[in-house]
Amino acid sequence: MGVGAHIGKYTITVGRKLIEGKIIAIEPEPDNFENLRKNVSLNRLNNVTALNIATSDKNDMITLLQD
Numbered sequence: 001m002g003v004g005a006h007i008g009k010y011t012i013t014v015g016r017k018l019i020e021g022k023i024i025a026i027e028p029e030p031d032n033f034e035n036l037r038k039n040v041s042l043n044r045l046n047n048v049t050a051l052n053i054a055t056s057d058k059n060d061m062i063t064l065l066q067d
Contacts, residue, residue, distance in 0.1 A: 003055045006032050008039040015045040022047050028054035028064055 005011050005025035015023055025040070025048055027033040033052040040048045054064065 004028065004032075005036050005050070007035040008050075011036065011048055011050075012039055012043050012045065015040070015048045016043065018047055022049065025050045026053060026055060028052065 003026045005027040008025065011023055011025045023045075025036060027036050027050065030052065033050065037050050040050055054062075056062070
C-alpha cells in the first residue's frame with residue numbers, strides 16, 4: 001500500500017475548500033516533496049501538514065523506485 005501527494009494538485013484543491021479539519025499530505029520522493037511544500041506555502045494553506053515519508057503495510061526498508 002502506498003500514498004503519494006505528488007506536488008499537491010489535490011492537496012491544494014481540497015485545502016482551499018476545507019473549512020474545518022486538517023490534511024496530512026504524504027510524499028516520499030524528495031523532489032516532489034519539495035514542490036509540494038512550496039505549493040502549500042504559496043497557497044498559504046495552514047491546514048496542510050506535508051510529510052516526506054513513505055507508508056507501507058510492512059515494517060521494512062525499501063528502495064524508492066525512480067524513473
